[in-house]
Amino acid sequence: MSSTDLAIQEQHAARKAHRVVNDFSIQIATVNGSGSQTANMVLLRSILLMGVPVSGKNMFPSNIAGLPTWYTIRASTRHYIARKKEVDFLVAMNPETAKEDVLTLEPGAAVVYDEPLKLNALRNDLVFYPVPFDGLVKPVCPDAKLRRLVRNMIYDGILAKLLGIDLAHMEQALGKQLGKKAKAITLNTAALKAGWDYAEATFTKQDPFVIEPMKETAGKILIEGNAAAAIGCMMAGVTVLAWYPITPSSSLCESLIAYMKKYRVDKTTGKATFAIVQAEDEIASLGMVIGASWAGARSMTATSGPGISLMGEFAGLAYYAEAPAVIFDVQRVGPSTGLPTRTAQGDLLQVAFLSHGDTRHIMLFPSSVEECYTMAQEAFELAEQFQTPVFVMMDLDLGMNNWMADSFTYPDQPIHRGKLLTAAKLKELGEWGRYTDVDGDGIPYRTIPGDGMPVYFTRGSGHNAKGQYSERPDDYVDNMDRLARKFETARTRVPKPEIDRAADAKIGFVGYGTSHWAIGESRDQLREETDIKTSYFRVRAYPFNDELAAFVDANERVYVIEQNRDAQLLQLMKLDLSPERQKKLRRVLHYNGLPIDARSITDEVLAQEGFEVVKKTGRSAGSSAGMTGGE
Amino acid sequence: MAAKTNRIGLEPIVYKGGKTTLCAGCGHNAISERIIDAFYEMGIDPKQVIKLSGIGCSSKSPAYFLGGSHGFNAVHGRMPSVGTGALLANHKLIAIGISGDGDTGAIGIGQFVHLMRRNLPIIYIIEDNGCYGLTKGQFSPTADLGSTLKTGVVNDLPPIDTCALAIELGATFVGRSFSGDKKQLLSLLKAALSHRGTVMLDVISPCVTFNDHEGSTKSYAYAREHDDPVEDVTFVPYFEDITVEYEPGTAQEVTMHDGSKLYLKKLEEAYDPTDKINALKRLHETSRRGEFATGLIYIEPDRDDFLTQLNLVDEPLASLPLERVRPGPEALEEIMDGLR
Numbered sequence: 026m027s028s029t030d031l032a033i034q035e036q037h038a039a040r041k042a043h044r045v046v047n048d049f050s051i052q053i054a055t056v057n058g059s060g061s062q063t064a065n066m067v068l069l070r071s072i073l074l075m076g077v078p079v080s081g082k083n084m085f086p087s088n089i090a091g092l093p094t095w096y097t098i099r100a101s102t103r104h105y106i107a108r109k110k111e112v113d114f115l116v117a118m119n120p121e122t123a124k125e126d127v128l129t130l131e132p133g134a135a136v137v138y139d140e141p142l143k144l145n146a147l148r149n150d151l152v153f154y155p156v157p158f159d160g161l162v163k164p165v166c167p168d169a170k171l172r173r174l175v176r177n178m179i180y181d182g183i184l185a186k187l188l189g190i191d192l193a194h195m196e197q198a199l200g201k202q203l204g205k206k207a208k209a210i211t212l213n214t215a216a217l218k219a220g221w222d223y224a225e226a227t228f229t230k231q232d233p234f235v236i237e238p239m240k241e242t243a244g245k246i247l248i249e250g251n252a253a254a255a256i257g258c259m260m261a262g263v264t265v266l267a268w269y270p271i272t273p274s275s276s277l278c279e280s281l282i283a284y285m286k287k288y289r290v291d292k293t294t295g296k297a298t299f300a301i302v303q304a305e306d307e308i309a310s311l312g313m314v315i316g317a318s319w320a321g322a323r324s325m326t327a328t329s330g331p332g333i334s335l336m337g338e339f340a341g342l343a344y345y346a347e348a349p350a351v352i353f354d355v356q357r358v359g360p361s362t363g364l365p366t367r368t369a370q371g372d373l374l375q376v377a378f379l380s381h382g383d384t385r386h387i388m389l390f391p392s393s394v395e396e397c398y399t400m401a402q403e404a405f406e407l408a409e410q411f412q413t414p415v416f417v418m419m420d421l422d423l424g425m426n427n428w429m430a431d432s433f434t435y436p437d438q439p440i441h442r443g444k445l446l447t448a449a450k451l452k453e454l455g456e457w458g459r460y461t462d463v464d465g466d467g468i469p470y471r472t473i474p475g476d477g478m479p480v481y482f483t484r485g486s487g488h489n490a491k492g493q494y495s496e497r498p499d500d501y502v503d504n505m506d507r508l509a510r511k512f513e514t515a516r517t518r519v520p521k522p523e524i525d526r527a528a529d530a531k532i533g534f535v536g537y538g539t540s541h542w543a544i545g546e547s548r549d550q551l552r553e554e555t556d557i558k559t560s561y562f563r564v565r566a567y568p569f570n571d572e573l574a575a576f577v578d579a580n581e582r583v584y585v586i587e588q589n590r591d592a593q594l595l596q597l598m599k600l601d602l603s604p605e606r607q608k609k610l611r612r613v614l615h616y617n618g619l620p621i622d623a624r625s626i627t628d629e630v631l632a633q634e635g636f637e638v639v640k641k642t643g644r645s646a647g648s649s650a651g652m653t654g655g656e
Numbered sequence: 657m658a659a660k661t662n663r664i665g666l667e668p669i670v671y672k673g674g675k676t677t678l679c680a681g682c683g684h685n686a687i688s689e690r691i692i693d694a695f696y697e698m699g700i701d702p703k704q705v706i707k708l709s710g711i712g713c714s715s716k717s718p719a720y721f722l723g724g725s726h727g728f729n730a731v732h733g734r735m736p737s738v739g740t741g742a743l744l745a746n747h748k749l750i751a752i753g754i755s756g757d758g759d760t761g762a763i764g765i766g767q768f769v770h771l772m773r774r775n776l777p778i779i780y781i782i783e784d785n786g787c788y789g790l791t792k793g794q795f796s797p798t799a800d801l802g803s804t805l806k807t808g809v810v811n812d813l814p815p816i817d818t819c820a821l822a823i824e825l826g827a828t829f830v831g832r833s834f835s836g837d838k839k840q841l842l843s844l845l846k847a848a849l850s851h852r853g854t855v856m857l858d859v860i861s862p863c864v865t866f867n868d869h870e871g872s873t874k875s876y877a878y879a880r881e882h883d884d885p886v887e888d889v890t891f892v893p894y895f896e897d898i899t900v901e902y903e904p905g906t907a908q909e910v911t912m913h914d915g916s917k918l919y920l921k922k923l924e925e926a927y928d929p930t931d932k933i934n935a936l937k938r939l940h941e942t943s944r945r946g947e948f949a950t951g952l953i954y955i956e957p958d959r960d961d962f963l964t965q966l967n968l969v970d971e972p973l974a975s976l977p978l979e980r981v982r983p984g985p986e987a988l989e990e991i992m993d994g995l996r
Contacts (some may be wrong), residue, residue, distance in 0.1 A: 043817065081859060092786070110693075113701060155718075158663075244996065245996070246992055246995035246996050247995055247996075248995050256991060258986070259831070259982075259983065260982055260983070260988070261982075262976075262978060262981035263981075264745070264973035264976065265741060265744045265745060265973065266983060267740075267741065267744075269738075284991070288979070288987045289983065291670060291969055293978075294969065296967050296968060296969040296970070297966065297968055297969065298969050298973065298976055298980050298981055299973065300744040300963075300966050300968060300973060301982075302740065304737065305766055305767065305769075305770040306766065306772075308734060308737070308767075309736075309737040309740075309766075309767055309770065310733070310737075311735075311737075312730065312731075312734045312737025312738050312741065312767070313737045313738070313740050313741035313744065314741060315730075315738060315741060316708075316728070316737065316738035316739060316740060316741025316742040316744075316745070317741035317742060317744050317745040317974075318741075318744075318745070319741070319742060319745075320742040320743075320745035320746045320974055321730060321745050321746065321972070321974030321980075322741075322744065322745030322746075322747065322973050322974045323977065324741065324744075324745070337732065338731050338734075339731060342730065342731050346728075361744075432992040432996075433992060435985040436982070437784055437986050439978055439983075440978055440982070445728040469773070472726075473726075473974065474704075474706045474725075474742065474749055475704055475746050475749055475972065476748065477703060480703070480724060480725060480726045480727075481726065481727075482719055482726075482727040482728075482729065483726070483728040483729065484729045485729070485731075494719065506734070508703040512928050537794075609777070644775070
């Protein structure tokens with residue numbers, strides 16, 4: 026035995042002694058369309074059922090079947106649910122990516138792999154568990170055509186044994202996943218057992234990673250942000266949905282359709298209290314939403330960046346005609362083909378000013394599935410109160426991945442329809458003008474067709490305070506100034522930022538959306554590893570309120586952390602901040618299509634703070650070169 | 657002397673709109689007049705009507721009729737989606753949309769196509785002059801092959817026949833008329849108000865400023881000479897106790913959704929507007945002769961419209977109270993339970 030081999034054996038022994046409990050990441054590399062989703066969800070849920078905080082992220086190609094796909098599951102005693110940069114435990118099922126997947130692992134990681142791939146020859150600093158999947162699946166699944174789909178369940182059985190997950194929890198999770206499909210349950214349960222039995226008979230545990238029961242997940246749910254938003258929309262009393270299929274927003278609409286069919290059909294008459302239309306494109310989707318809201322319905326659409334681009338003209342019309350609209354933008358990477366199934370926060374600048382002329386839109390930034398649920402409701406309230414489009418800025422990571430969360434609470438407020446003119450109000454006012462600022466907040470009173478109130482002719486920008494056609498310069502200026510006033514009012518009514526001020530911190534972090542989870546973890550890393558304390562300002566809406574300037578004042582340097590190349594939130598902040606404050610802003614940017622991770626933020630901040638940072642390499646390493654220096 | 661009123665007690669003035677800003681002699685103004693007449697005579701409550709339009713000269717015209725109705729001047733070519741949304745919100749509204757040949761045939765062809773497919777209950781009128789007026793006289797997609805602009809530019813692309821397209825796509829009431837034919841246009845508009853489904857009326861409406869010259873096929877002179885009615889249309893609303901007598905075999909009677917009757921008197925050639933293939937054949941034959949067929953080209957009185965297919969509750973969605981649009985706490989609990 027060479028000295029190297031001996032050293033590795035000692036390393037293994039040491040690791041065995043220190044055991045890594047409930048705090049590691051598993052990556053499963055499979056081929057798209059091979060039924061791995063079921064196996065991965067069962068694994069995820071079984072860890073949840075063990076009482077261990079867990080999160081799952083799907084990295085999938087724009088493809089129905091055949092291309093590589095990775096699913097990562099992270100268990101974390103500290104409730105960290107951002108993507109972990111390092112992979113601790115790999116399940117290599119895809120011959121196409123197996124070699125690269127193995128070569129990019131950190132030393133000491135464990136690998137379960139399909140035996141014929143001979144991955145153990147690649148490195149000697151990892152723990153390998155070869156599994157003859159084809160041999161194991163045959164007796165379990167006599168029907169050769171189904172084997173491809175059942176095969177993946179075997180790795181769940183292997184992992185259950187190796188990690189110490191209770192097989193009963195796996196079976197419970199399987200039941201949840203497959204529902205009443207008896208034949209599928211029988212087949213998959215057998216595959217699960219076959220994996221377990223093989224691991225028990227064949228392997229000696231050599232890696233340190235184990236799952237042990239905790240009591241941290243009682244009552245928790247697992248839900249995708251898109252489904253959470255859909256539930257929020259239903260509870261907000263949405264009545265009209267017009268949409269056009271686009272990844273990653275389609276499942277928001279499809280979830281909503283399913284929930285509405287179940288809970289919003291009149292039980293006695295069988296008639297619907299909602300109308301849902303799959304439109305011919307995103308332009309028509311927003312047109313329908315505007316028409317519906319103009320005629321008094323709570324209406325919405327959901328799309329992604331390319332759809333937002335198409336909606337530009339209508340978004341501007343809605344801003345000027347003052348028609349409410351709720352638009353979910355589940356953001357993804359760039360236009361056309363390329364990375365449509367990868368995540369990004371790249372639409373902020375486009376949405377903030379969407380359309381021509383002077384336009385500004387309200388945006389909400391949910392960070393969690395709970396906020397997808399609550400902000401969906403707030404979006405409808407704001408859209409009707411302000412008579413304007415409201416954009417809910419989600420992203421693929423939030424929308425399409427399963428997140429652990431507390432159960433949602435039932436809304437404690439009725440819905441408010443905003444300033445709808447009533448007979449009593451009309452009597453009080455004496456005279457009504459559609460665009461007259463009666464209350465000084467920039468928000469006029471509106472009437473809707475069929476309500477018996479005075480009528481008006483709806484147009485774009487060319488109208489006076491009474492809603493009459495006008496091209497007079499003073500009428501135009503008055504209207505534009507009132508719209509600006511309305512936007513100022515919005516600053517005080519949109520969701521407030523969440524601010525965490527650390528005592529004697531000199532550095533501030535600003536972030537939003539899904540970056541929140543990696544930011545929290547990075548703050549812990551900085552405090553624990555280098556004793557750097559940070560304060561944190563989580564943006565929850567645009568326009569910003571005046572707390573933003575105060576936060577910048579309270580810090581020497583402010584790192585704005587986002588998942589795009591051009592520092593889009595930072596650019597919006599600059600519009601509101603004085604030149605002195607702008608100088609304090611720093612960029613931390615992440616834009617490789619993968620969800621942002623804590624280590625990338627920590628490394629980047631340390632580098633900008635002047636520390637020597639040895640950046641770990643890895644295929645999924647995500648940090649871009651953040652730009653140093655002031656703004 | 658009491659002022660003249662209609663069957664719901666409203667005076668004609670209630671149906672008028674603002675003063676037109678279109679050119680004197682524009683065909684669109686005549687169409688606005690016929691719309692005013694039709695809504696007055698049918699006794700439609702203006703407060704239940706919504707007027708919609710896209711962009712262009714045609715799309716300005718809703719400001720010039722039914723001043724007591726809500727109106728929405730949308731964006732270019734996208735009026736169908738706004739109208740669809742409004743009717744989803746309140747299916748009791750009566751919708752009339754005014755478009756032009758550019759607004760429909762060019763920028764709006766996508767939304768037009770899908771509006772026809774859905775058979776949404778809306779009266780969709782194309783004020784068709786074969787050119788863009790507001791941008792000063794460019795050809796539109798309904799301009800005929802070989803017709804010329806004032807500048808002498810010849811159109812070398814075939815026209816889109818919006819009637820043939822509408823029939824092909826599923827509209828259930830398709831007609832063509834001429835702004836100068838008061839009787840025919842009024843009959844078609846009144847019949848349109850009795851129909852439940854998409855009404856598509858292409859009305860040749862000459863542009864006196866940019867397309868009324870020799871060489872134009874959308875001029876007053878050309879329209880008068882080449883108008884080829886497929887039948888003589890007489891409309892009798894359900895609330896009028898009138899029977900029209902025709903000699904056997906000389907007229908076809910069509911019963912509308914609301915019980916009104918259409919009497920279609922045969923001209924030289926027999927024509928059955930309920931026969932889809934025959935309707936398309938007639939449109940093609942007439943256009944091959946350099947003429948245009950007018951009248952009720954196609955009707956399918958009984959097909960379910962889009963809103964009926966959606967199986968909506970009786971009340972407008974827009975005015976449903978909270979308890980009917982927010983499921984109870986037990987629903988949320990059931991959903992949460994499924995996610996644990």
